[in-house]
Amino acid sequence: MLILGIESSCDDAAACVMETTRPGAATVRANVVANQDDIHRAYGGIVPELASRNHVVTILPVISRALESAGVSLRELGGIAVTRGPGLVGSLLVGLMCAKGLAQASGLPMVGVNHIEGHLLAPLIENEIGMPYLALVVSGGHTALFAVEDFGQYRRLGSTRDDAAGEAFDKVAKMMGLGYPGGRVIDELSRKGDPKRVKVPRAHVRGAPRDFSFSGVKTAVATFLASESGRSTAPADLAASFQEAVVDMLIKPTIAAARELGAGTIALTGGVAANARLRARLAEAGEDEGFRVVAPSLKYCTDNAAMIALAGSYRLLRGERDPLDIDAEANLRL
Ligand code: KG4
Numbered sequence: 001m002l003i004l005g006i007e008s009s010c011d012d013a014a015a016c017v018m019e020t021t022r023p024g025a026a027t028v029r030a031n032v033v034a035n036q037d038d039i040h041r042a043y044g045g046i047v048p049e050l051a052s053r054n055h056v057v058t059i060l061p062v063i064s065r066a067l068e069s070a071g072v073s074l075r076e077l078g079g080i081a082v083t084r085g086p087g088l089v090g091s092l093l094v095g096l097m098c099a100k101g102l103a104q105a106s107g108l109p110m111v112g113v114n115h116i117e118g119h120l121l122a123p124l125i126e127n128e129i130g131m132p133y134l135a136l137v138v139s140g141g142h143t144a145l146f147a148v149e150d151f152g153q154y155r156r157l158g159s160t161r162d163d164a165a166g167e168a169f170d171k172v173a174k175m176m177g178l179g180y181p182g183g184r185v186i187d188e189l190s191r192k193g194d195p196k197r198v199k200v201p202r203a204h205v206r207g208a209p210r211d212f213s214f215s216g217v218k219t220a221v222a223t224f225l226a227s228e229s230g231r232s233t234a235p236a237d238l239a240a241s242f243q244e245a246v247v248d249m250l251i252k253p254t255i256a257a258a259r260e261l262g263a264g265t266i267a268l269t270g271g272v273a274a275n276a277r278l279r280a281r282l283a284e285a286g287e288d289e290g291f292r293v294v295a296p297s298l299k300y301c302t303d304n305a306a307m308i309a310l311a312g313s314y315r316l317l318r319g320e321r322d323p324l325d326i327d328a329e330a331n332l333r334l
């Protein structure tokens with residue numbers, strides 16, 4: 001079955017054509033993303049109104065480009081999978097309305113997908129992974145540990161009590177005047193820095209070994225920046241020290257959850273999974289404990305439509321479809 005995936009939950013408009021024969025076994029025939037970093041950079045963060053207005057302009061060309069480069073016409077598709085939440089409601093509506101229009105015009109079945117389910121299943125795009133596996137989802141909006149037990153069966157084992165890890169990266173980058181988006185800039189700058197140069201406290205949630213907290217580390221960096229030594233410390237050293245603290249705070253609960261779940265594989269996913277230090281350190285820590293550690297290619301870590309097509313594929317393969325009056329849900333729960 002050929003599936004068209006559509007994603008527009010935040011600031012990326014994306015479309016994908018995926019070929020699949022059974023749940024989890026997929027070949028990506030085309031994967032297109034229109035990124036809006038240049039538009040939001042001037043504001044130091046995502047402006048929701050600008051994100052949705054730009055999606056209106058780019059979504060159809062992005063879909064056409066995906067179909068063209070896969071060499072597939074709408075008539076050859078077996079179904080459409082589209083993100084219906086969580087995310088920015090204006091952004092979500094653009095992709096969802098577009099999917100509904102295409103489904104109505106073509107008669108194709110359409111399914112609405114939870115964006116987080118997309119991230120959880122993204123590691124399957126390029127890897128065979130036995131279930132259950134443990135997924136650490138780290139993005140701009142989410143930081144959580146899930147047991148992926150089967151397609152459609154997910155159990156939350158832990159999550160952040162305050163900020164998401166990506167949010168901490170973005171806010172610290174903004175404080176340091178490093179620009180936007182912050183995660184990638186800190187990742188690159190840190191390669192030239194000493195992670196031991198600045199003492200950044202590691203926060204752990206008492207009595208909840210699988211939960212995370214990132215607001216304290218952000219405040220610690222703000223306090224340090226305002227201090228005398230903050231003004232004389234090389235930005236690369238501060239970036240590396242901050243990043244190392246975040247990585248430590250992500251790894252400890254992940255290993256605790258993996259031990260508890262007893263699964264063989266830890267899958268790292270979401271935008272922050274693109275972080276080189278996190279990938280290296282988690283691979284090392286996981287393998288020391290006897291786990292296989294899998295992280296998708298960078299293009300499947302950050303928001304993309306391939307993960308949405310994959311997350312919709314098992315329902316489409318079963319012959320399911322959603323009614324065309326489903327709504328976008330900004331706070332959709334998994
Ligand atoms: O999954 P994603 O594209 O969008 C959300 O669903 O949130 O994740 C975006 C987040 C941003 O906070 C961005 O700063 C972070 O992922 N990010 C990174 C890196 N690349 C993107 N954080 C750390 N290191 C990176 N290399």
Ligand code: ZN
Nearest residue numbers: 139271302303
């Ligand atoms: Zn995401």
